Amino acid sequence: xxxxxxxxxxxxxxxxxxxxxxxxxxxxxxxxxxxxxxxxxxxxxxxxxxxxxxxxxxxxxxxxxxxxxxxxxxxxxxxxxxxxxxxxxxxxxxxxxxxxxxxxxxxxxxxxxxxxxxxxxxxxxxxxxxxxxxxxxxxxxxxxxxxxxxxxxxxxxxxxxxxxxxxxxxxxxxxxxxxxxxxxxxxx
Numbered sequence: 001x002x003x004x005x006x007x008x009x010x011x012x013x014x015x016x017x018x019x020x021x022x023x024x025x026x027x028x029x030x031x032x033x034x035x036x037x038x039x040x041x042x043x044x045x046x047x048x049x050x051x052x053x054x055x056x057x058x059x060x061x062x063x064x065x066x067x068x069x070x071x072x073x074x075x076x077x078x079x080x081x082x083x084x085x086x087x088x089x090x091x092x093x094x095x096x097x098x099x100x101x102x103x104x105x106x107x108x109x110x111x112x113x114x115x116x117x118x119x120x121x122x123x124x125x126x127x128x129x130x131x132x133x134x135x136x137x138x139x140x141x142x143x144x145x146x147x148x149x150x151x152x153x154x155x156x157x158x159x160x161x162x163x164x165x166x167x168x169x170x171x172x173x174x175x176x177x178x179x180x181x182x183x184x185x186x187x188x
Contacts, residue, residue, distance in 0.1 A: 022106065027113035027138030030102050035072040035091050042077055045070040056187045062169065066181045068094050075101070086149055087114065094176045098133065105137060112138035126170030126185070 049064060056062035071092040079085040087103035094100075101116040115136040123129040135142045173184040 022111045023109055024111045025139055027140075028102070028115040028136045030091060030113060031093060031100075035068050035093070037073045037076040038069065039073070041067070041069040041073040045074060060187050062183075062185045062187060064183045066094070066183070068092055068179045071099075071181070079103075094179055094181050097176050099130070099176065099181070105140065107140055110140065112140050114138070120174050120176060120181070122171045122174060126172065128171060128174070128183075 045066060048066075048070075052062045052064050071094065072090060075087075075090040075092055079087055079090060087101075087105055090101060090103040092099065092101050097119060099118045099120060101114075101118075103114055103116075105112055105114050115134070117133040117135075118130045119133055121129045121131065168188045169185050170188055171183065171185045173182075175182045
């Protein structure tokens with residue numbers, strides 16, 4: 001009788017262990033080059049924005065350069081501060097007029113790599129407008145709130161340190177190429 005219980009117990013144990021682990025279900029591959037996440041890059045972004053605002057109070061014009069490392073570090077910091085982050089291990093690439101975000105999403109017992117590609121434009125009010133070009137969540141459905149969440153986080157990357165001046169800031173130009181995003185605007 002003991003011999004029959006043993007295989008059953010082993011089978012149940014294996015089933016419980018397999019259900020308690022995450023199962024990677026694929027998704028798009030991360031690009032080969034990895035962007036480092038660092039507090040130095042995050043602090044550099046904050047310092048650049050403060051410097052640009054200080055110069056802008058004198059000249060009326062603000063120019064901000066955001067690198068892939070700065071944007072990736074900003075997004076990693078924002079996602080890490082959430083109780084249940086939508087995306088973990090973010091990587092932000094700034095190439096050919098596009099913001100290309102990669103990351104890992106965990107849903108129940110499944111883990112998948114995601115790819116989100118956006119273009120950045122200026123709306124008639126002079127604010128950043130992101131348009132979703134594509135979103136690949138592998139076999140998982142794309143969350144309805146995706147555009148809003150990502151738009152908010154990327155927008156915060158350049159307005160976060162502007163504080164009260166953000167309402168008096170009008171975006172005039174944005175260029176994304178070769179690993180950087182240049183934003184030009186006027187203080188009203």
